[in-house]
Amino acid sequence: MHDLRVFRDQLDQLRDAMRRRQKLDSLTPLIDRGIQLDSDRRATIQAVESLKAARNANAQEVARRKRAKEDADDLIAAGRDIGGRVATLEEQLAILESGIQGVLLELPNLVLEELPDGGEEANRVEKTWGDPREAAGVRPHWEIGETLGMLDLPRGAKIAGSGFIVFRGLGARLVRAMMNVFVDTHVREHGYEEVWVPVVVNRASMTGTSQLPKFAEDMYALRDEDMFLVPTAEVPVTNLYRDEIMDAAFLPHGFVAYTPCFRREAGSAGKDTRGLLRVHEFDKVEIVRYCTPETSSAEHETLTRHAEVLLERLGLPYRRTLLAAGDTGFASAKTWDLECWAPGVGKWLEVSSCSTFTDFQARRANLRYRPAPGEKPRFIHTLNGSGLAFPRVIACLLEHYQQSDGSVRIPEILQPYLGVAVLR
């Protein structure tokens, strides 16, 4: 969310960012509405507050006269009149304020200077690690997984629906191994605090990280309560300190959480439906960082490296892609996607998305810190990234490490947790 003052002080920046997001045309009416509402709001506040000041003075005088046993009927009548006018203006003000909230909640974040202009086609691969295996002769992961008895997609579809996975035997154990390896690495080597959080959250949390109000159709909602299944641990974890003021010494602070993630994928029917490529429920380890505005750029690189290290330990070839302005998510100011090579399907699969949100989420979730005792609170910056998302990593593991006899080697880092070196 932007500061309300964006409509007075940062209009050029706002319009330029929306242009780079390729949304200026569709958002111009919204921006114009914001400008008008802001100016109406301030005029109304001035009117209502001067009336309130008069009302307060009047009430004080009534009190004084009553104590002095004097008559105050004329003042009480005057107060009644002021009160009526206040009520009318306050109604108008409430309408203006909720209008402004509506506008602010629907405007995406500014984007950073260095993003390429353009849409998805302008995304820029910044580096590639490892040697992508030739696609020829490699079977897709769903065949490998089924043959090895690790994956049971038909039964997943039966008990929940298409896009829900059943892992079996060493497949199930592999999921558990990844939870441990990923979380342990972030805790022991990267200094994150491990947290275990609810995966059902309230509306305020979903609004704090920007899933609501704009993307309601992407998530699962409970029927009897105003609560939602999280699409990512970003939601509960970023909201941990919602409406709090942190000490400066607390920053920077990293959190790591494993959670299942639930996504309706309403807009992606028919895309990437095979195997583990796009599913409604999946497991993910998420890393979230809180920091000061001064350090967020460096923190973004740090966080992204924390995700990359896991891919390197797993020995999976990957590339880092800087998303163009037009492909960058609603709340993000800058995003690097990490994509892993899956030779069986012949595609680079997004296994992590590492973003800096600048103060956008912090303002929505009211996450602040006090730079020094006695100073005014400031909004923090928030960042997050997958570290990592399981199903696509499993797909890449199965395809990349597939051997000619149909068995699959297991990277050394997973072996102690999994108990075997080869799946056969």
Next chain:
RNA sequence: GGACAGGUGGCCGAGUGGCUUAAGGCGCACGCCUGGAAAGCGUGUGGUGGGGCAACUCACUCGCGGGUUCGAAUCCCGCCCUGUCCGCCA
């Protein structure tokens, strides 16, 4: 799910319609005192929004949202959360 008791500033805690612009204490900051410290004394100490270059000033803020009233921390209604007991339950 039911019954009862609660929710006041960084913390404790008073306050049942107007001498409360939230008493008092603790903590914290600064000053006085001191050779230095402690104690003591004094002053200050939240957040949001509006106006103003600023000093400053106005409004709002006693869990949240409505209502009654000239005036609400205080009265009424709804909700949320916490505690205790009961019921149910992995």
